[in-house]
Amino acid sequence: METVQTALSAPIDAITENPPSSKKQPPAKRGVPEGLWLKCEGCSGTIYRKDAEAMQNVCPQCGHHWYVSAVQRIAQLMDEGTFEEWDASIRPTDPLGFKDRKAYAERIVAEQKRTGLTDAVLTGTGMIRARRVACGVTDSSFIMGSMGSVVGERLARLTERATAEKLPLIIISASGGGARMHEGILSLMQMAKVSAALAAHSKAGGLFISVLTNPTMGGVAASFASLGDLVFAEPRALIGFAGPRTIKATIRIELPKGFQTSEFLLEHGFIDRIVHRKDLKSEIARAIDYCGGRGAG
Protein backbone atom coordinates (compact mmCIF):
# COMPACT_ATOMS: atom_id res chain seq x y z
CA MET A 1 0.00 0.00 0.00
CA GLU A 2 2.55 2.49 -1.09
CA THR A 3 -0.29 4.91 -1.81
CA VAL A 4 0.19 6.04 1.75
CA GLN A 5 3.07 8.07 0.54
CA THR A 6 1.05 10.11 -1.88
CA ALA A 7 -1.87 11.23 0.22
CA LEU A 8 0.05 11.90 3.31
CA SER A 9 3.33 13.16 2.54
CA ALA A 10 1.86 15.27 -0.21
CA PRO A 11 3.04 18.44 1.44
CA ILE A 12 6.48 17.03 1.82
CA ASP A 13 6.61 15.55 -1.66
CA ALA A 14 5.51 18.88 -3.02
CA ILE A 15 8.43 20.63 -1.48
CA THR A 16 10.96 22.09 -3.77
CA GLU A 17 14.03 24.03 -3.04
CA ASN A 18 13.73 26.03 -6.21
CA PRO A 19 12.53 29.62 -6.14
CA PRO A 20 8.89 30.26 -7.02
CA SER A 21 9.69 31.66 -10.45
CA SER A 22 10.65 28.38 -12.07
CA LYS A 23 7.32 26.76 -12.93
CA LYS A 24 8.31 23.31 -14.04
CA GLN A 25 10.30 21.67 -11.36
CA PRO A 26 11.62 18.17 -11.13
CA PRO A 27 9.87 16.02 -8.54
CA ALA A 28 11.34 16.61 -5.13
CA LYS A 29 13.72 13.93 -4.03
CA ARG A 30 12.82 11.93 -1.02
CA GLY A 31 15.04 12.63 1.88
CA VAL A 32 14.76 16.38 1.32
CA PRO A 33 12.06 17.03 3.86
CA GLU A 34 12.76 20.66 4.66
CA GLY A 35 12.34 22.72 1.53
CA LEU A 36 11.66 26.42 1.52
CA TRP A 37 8.69 26.28 -0.82
CA LEU A 38 5.46 24.32 -1.01
CA LYS A 39 3.34 23.76 -4.06
CA CYS A 40 -0.30 24.33 -3.10
CA GLU A 41 -2.79 21.76 -4.39
CA GLY A 42 -5.57 24.27 -3.90
CA CYS A 43 -4.36 27.26 -5.94
CA SER A 44 -1.24 25.81 -7.58
CA GLY A 45 0.64 28.69 -6.03
CA THR A 46 4.17 28.32 -4.74
CA ILE A 47 4.00 29.14 -1.09
CA TYR A 48 6.77 30.07 1.26
CA ARG A 49 6.82 27.23 3.74
CA LYS A 50 7.20 29.47 6.78
CA ASP A 51 4.09 31.44 5.79
CA ALA A 52 2.05 28.25 5.62
CA GLU A 53 3.46 27.01 8.91
CA ALA A 54 2.63 30.30 10.60
CA MET A 55 -0.98 29.65 9.57
CA GLN A 56 -1.05 26.11 11.01
CA ASN A 57 -0.30 24.55 7.60
CA VAL A 58 -2.99 26.46 5.74
CA CYS A 59 -2.28 28.12 2.39
CA PRO A 60 -2.14 31.90 2.94
CA GLN A 61 -3.41 32.48 -0.62
CA CYS A 62 -6.41 30.14 -0.98
CA GLY A 63 -7.01 28.64 2.47
CA HIS A 64 -6.14 25.10 1.39
CA HIS A 65 -5.72 22.97 4.51
CA TRP A 66 -2.59 20.84 4.40
CA TYR A 67 -1.92 17.71 6.38
CA VAL A 68 -0.99 18.14 10.01
CA SER A 69 0.31 15.28 12.11
CA ALA A 70 -1.48 14.12 15.24
CA VAL A 71 1.28 15.66 17.33
CA GLN A 72 0.97 19.01 15.55
CA ARG A 73 -2.81 18.88 15.88
CA ILE A 74 -2.58 18.38 19.61
CA ALA A 75 -0.16 21.30 19.86
CA GLN A 76 -2.61 23.45 17.88
CA LEU A 77 -5.65 22.53 19.97
CA MET A 78 -4.46 21.99 23.49
CA ASP A 79 -3.28 24.59 25.94
CA GLU A 80 0.48 24.36 26.05
CA GLY A 81 1.89 21.57 28.14
CA THR A 82 -1.49 20.19 29.23
CA PHE A 83 -1.69 17.07 27.06
CA GLU A 84 -1.13 13.76 28.77
CA GLU A 85 -1.19 10.65 26.63
CA TRP A 86 -3.27 7.63 27.62
CA ASP A 87 -2.81 3.97 26.69
CA ALA A 88 0.51 4.52 24.95
CA SER A 89 1.53 1.04 26.04
CA ILE A 90 -1.04 -0.62 23.76
CA ARG A 91 1.01 -1.65 20.76
CA PRO A 92 0.07 -3.27 17.45
CA THR A 93 0.70 -6.93 16.72
CA ASP A 94 0.29 -9.03 13.60
CA PRO A 95 -2.42 -11.54 14.55
CA LEU A 96 -2.93 -12.87 11.00
CA GLY A 97 0.67 -13.03 9.85
CA PHE A 98 -0.53 -10.78 7.04
CA LYS A 99 1.60 -9.98 4.06
CA ASP A 100 0.96 -7.89 0.99
CA ARG A 101 3.88 -6.26 -0.74
CA LYS A 102 5.50 -6.20 2.65
CA ALA A 103 4.92 -8.24 5.78
CA TYR A 104 2.57 -6.35 8.11
CA ALA A 105 4.94 -6.89 11.02
CA GLU A 106 7.69 -5.15 9.08
CA ARG A 107 5.34 -2.43 7.91
CA ILE A 108 4.41 -1.58 11.48
CA VAL A 109 8.03 -1.18 12.46
CA ALA A 110 8.78 0.93 9.38
CA GLU A 111 5.76 3.18 9.98
CA GLN A 112 6.65 3.61 13.63
CA LYS A 113 10.15 4.63 12.69
CA ARG A 114 9.00 7.02 9.97
CA THR A 115 6.22 8.74 11.92
CA GLY A 116 7.42 8.52 15.51
CA LEU A 117 3.98 7.14 16.44
CA THR A 118 3.25 3.68 17.80
CA ASP A 119 -0.01 3.44 15.82
CA ALA A 120 -2.38 5.70 13.88
CA VAL A 121 -4.01 7.41 16.87
CA LEU A 122 -2.96 9.46 19.85
CA THR A 123 -5.38 9.61 22.77
CA GLY A 124 -5.28 11.38 26.08
CA THR A 125 -6.46 14.31 28.07
CA GLY A 126 -5.63 17.99 28.00
CA MET A 127 -7.11 21.45 28.26
CA ILE A 128 -8.78 23.41 25.48
CA ARG A 129 -8.91 27.03 26.62
CA ALA A 130 -8.86 25.79 30.21
CA ARG A 131 -11.61 23.19 29.68
CA ARG A 132 -10.48 19.64 30.38
CA VAL A 133 -11.32 17.21 27.59
CA ALA A 134 -10.64 13.66 26.49
CA CYS A 135 -9.15 13.84 23.04
CA GLY A 136 -8.17 11.44 20.26
CA VAL A 137 -6.46 12.32 16.99
CA THR A 138 -5.86 9.92 14.11
CA ASP A 139 -2.89 10.50 11.85
CA SER A 140 -3.23 9.77 8.16
CA SER A 141 0.49 9.26 7.76
CA PHE A 142 0.47 5.99 9.70
CA ILE A 143 -0.87 3.31 7.30
CA MET A 144 -3.32 5.92 6.04
CA GLY A 145 -4.69 6.53 9.51
CA SER A 146 -6.49 3.23 9.25
CA MET A 147 -8.26 1.68 12.22
CA GLY A 148 -6.73 -1.56 13.42
CA SER A 149 -7.05 -3.11 16.87
CA VAL A 150 -4.88 -0.50 18.58
CA VAL A 151 -6.74 2.48 17.14
CA GLY A 152 -10.07 0.90 18.09
CA GLU A 153 -8.95 -0.10 21.57
CA ARG A 154 -7.42 3.29 22.35
CA LEU A 155 -10.52 5.12 21.12
CA ALA A 156 -12.87 2.80 23.01
CA ARG A 157 -10.87 3.28 26.23
CA LEU A 158 -10.70 7.02 25.63
CA THR A 159 -14.47 7.12 25.29
CA GLU A 160 -15.06 4.98 28.38
CA ARG A 161 -12.73 7.15 30.40
CA ALA A 162 -14.43 10.31 29.12
CA THR A 163 -17.73 8.86 30.33
CA ALA A 164 -16.33 7.83 33.71
CA GLU A 165 -14.57 11.14 34.32
CA LYS A 166 -17.39 13.23 32.84
CA LEU A 167 -15.18 14.81 30.22
CA PRO A 168 -16.26 16.17 26.86
CA LEU A 169 -14.91 13.87 24.17
CA ILE A 170 -13.22 15.26 21.07
CA ILE A 171 -12.04 12.99 18.24
CA ILE A 172 -10.28 14.47 15.25
CA SER A 173 -10.21 12.11 12.30
CA ALA A 174 -7.63 12.04 9.55
CA SER A 175 -8.08 8.56 8.18
CA GLY A 176 -7.90 7.77 4.50
CA GLY A 177 -7.70 4.05 5.07
CA GLY A 178 -10.85 3.13 6.98
CA ALA A 179 -10.61 -0.27 8.64
CA ARG A 180 -7.08 -1.69 8.42
CA MET A 181 -7.21 -4.65 6.07
CA HIS A 182 -3.97 -6.06 7.49
CA GLU A 183 -5.90 -7.13 10.60
CA GLY A 184 -8.96 -8.39 8.76
CA ILE A 185 -12.09 -8.93 10.82
CA LEU A 186 -10.34 -7.68 13.95
CA SER A 187 -10.24 -4.23 12.35
CA LEU A 188 -13.88 -4.38 11.32
CA MET A 189 -14.85 -5.25 14.90
CA GLN A 190 -13.36 -1.98 16.10
CA MET A 191 -16.14 -0.06 14.35
CA ALA A 192 -18.76 -1.73 16.53
CA LYS A 193 -16.63 -1.55 19.66
CA VAL A 194 -15.98 2.19 19.47
CA SER A 195 -19.57 2.86 18.42
CA ALA A 196 -20.86 0.91 21.44
CA ALA A 197 -18.62 2.90 23.78
CA LEU A 198 -19.92 6.11 22.19
CA ALA A 199 -23.51 4.98 22.66
CA ALA A 200 -22.82 4.45 26.36
CA HIS A 201 -21.16 7.88 26.54
CA SER A 202 -24.20 9.44 24.92
CA LYS A 203 -26.58 7.57 27.21
CA ALA A 204 -24.71 8.95 30.20
CA GLY A 205 -25.28 12.44 28.82
CA GLY A 206 -21.72 12.85 27.54
CA LEU A 207 -20.81 15.29 24.81
CA PHE A 208 -18.94 14.03 21.77
CA ILE A 209 -17.58 16.42 19.17
CA SER A 210 -16.27 14.75 16.03
CA VAL A 211 -13.97 16.75 13.78
CA LEU A 212 -13.50 15.46 10.24
CA THR A 213 -10.35 16.47 8.41
CA ASN A 214 -8.87 15.56 5.08
CA PRO A 215 -9.26 12.62 4.51
CA THR A 216 -11.93 10.82 6.56
CA MET A 217 -12.95 7.69 4.68
CA GLY A 218 -14.08 4.09 4.92
CA GLY A 219 -14.76 2.39 8.23
CA VAL A 220 -13.71 5.47 10.19
CA ALA A 221 -16.27 7.66 8.41
CA ALA A 222 -18.78 4.83 8.73
CA SER A 223 -18.40 4.53 12.50
CA PHE A 224 -17.18 6.90 15.19
CA ALA A 225 -16.44 9.90 12.96
CA SER A 226 -20.10 10.20 11.98
CA LEU A 227 -21.49 9.73 15.47
CA GLY A 228 -20.72 13.12 17.00
CA ASP A 229 -23.37 15.13 18.81
CA LEU A 230 -21.68 17.85 16.83
CA VAL A 231 -19.79 17.07 13.65
CA PHE A 232 -17.33 19.70 12.48
CA ALA A 233 -15.23 19.50 9.33
CA GLU A 234 -12.29 21.41 7.98
CA PRO A 235 -12.88 23.19 4.65
CA ARG A 236 -12.71 21.10 1.49
CA ALA A 237 -11.88 17.88 3.32
CA LEU A 238 -12.47 14.61 1.51
CA ILE A 239 -15.09 12.71 3.49
CA GLY A 240 -16.85 9.56 2.40
CA PHE A 241 -17.11 5.81 2.61
CA ALA A 242 -16.01 4.25 -0.66
CA GLY A 243 -14.16 6.10 -3.39
CA PRO A 244 -16.23 7.66 -6.19
CA ARG A 245 -15.22 5.05 -8.77
CA THR A 246 -16.39 2.20 -6.56
CA ILE A 247 -19.72 3.88 -5.89
CA LYS A 248 -20.24 4.67 -9.53
CA ALA A 249 -19.49 1.09 -10.52
CA THR A 250 -21.93 -0.20 -7.91
CA ILE A 251 -24.95 2.03 -8.29
CA ARG A 252 -24.37 3.05 -11.91
CA ILE A 253 -25.45 6.65 -11.70
CA GLU A 254 -23.57 9.88 -12.30
CA LEU A 255 -22.38 11.29 -9.00
CA PRO A 256 -22.85 14.96 -8.24
CA LYS A 257 -19.72 17.09 -8.40
CA GLY A 258 -17.82 17.41 -5.16
CA PHE A 259 -20.17 15.04 -3.35
CA GLN A 260 -17.49 13.89 -0.93
CA THR A 261 -16.40 17.31 0.28
CA SER A 262 -17.15 19.09 3.55
CA GLU A 263 -19.15 21.75 1.69
CA PHE A 264 -21.43 19.24 -0.04
CA LEU A 265 -21.97 17.32 3.17
CA LEU A 266 -22.80 20.49 5.10
CA GLU A 267 -25.39 21.37 2.48
CA HIS A 268 -26.95 17.91 2.86
CA GLY A 269 -27.02 17.90 6.64
CA PHE A 270 -24.32 15.32 7.24
CA ILE A 271 -22.11 17.72 9.14
CA ASP A 272 -23.01 20.66 11.33
CA ARG A 273 -20.37 23.23 10.66
CA ILE A 274 -17.26 23.86 8.59
CA VAL A 275 -14.56 25.28 10.77
CA HIS A 276 -11.33 26.85 9.56
CA ARG A 277 -8.32 25.43 11.32
CA LYS A 278 -7.48 28.74 12.96
CA ASP A 279 -10.93 28.79 14.59
CA LEU A 280 -11.10 25.16 15.64
CA LYS A 281 -9.85 25.60 19.18
CA SER A 282 -12.26 28.46 19.92
CA GLU A 283 -15.18 26.68 18.25
CA ILE A 284 -14.66 23.52 20.29
CA ALA A 285 -14.39 25.55 23.50
CA ARG A 286 -17.56 27.43 22.59
CA ALA A 287 -19.43 24.22 21.76
CA ILE A 288 -18.42 22.69 25.11
CA ASP A 289 -19.75 25.74 26.94
CA TYR A 290 -22.90 25.79 24.87
CA CYS A 291 -23.55 22.16 25.74
CA GLY A 292 -23.20 22.81 29.43
CA GLY A 293 -19.46 22.48 29.77
CA ARG A 294 -19.64 18.91 30.97
CA GLY A 295 -18.81 15.57 29.52
CA ALA A 296 -21.53 13.47 31.09
CA GLY A 297 -24.24 13.29 33.69
Ligand SMILES: [Zn+2]
Ligand atom coordinates in the same frame (compact mmCIF):
# COMPACT_ATOMS: atom_id res chain seq x y z
ZN1 LIG B 1 -3.27 27.73 -2.11
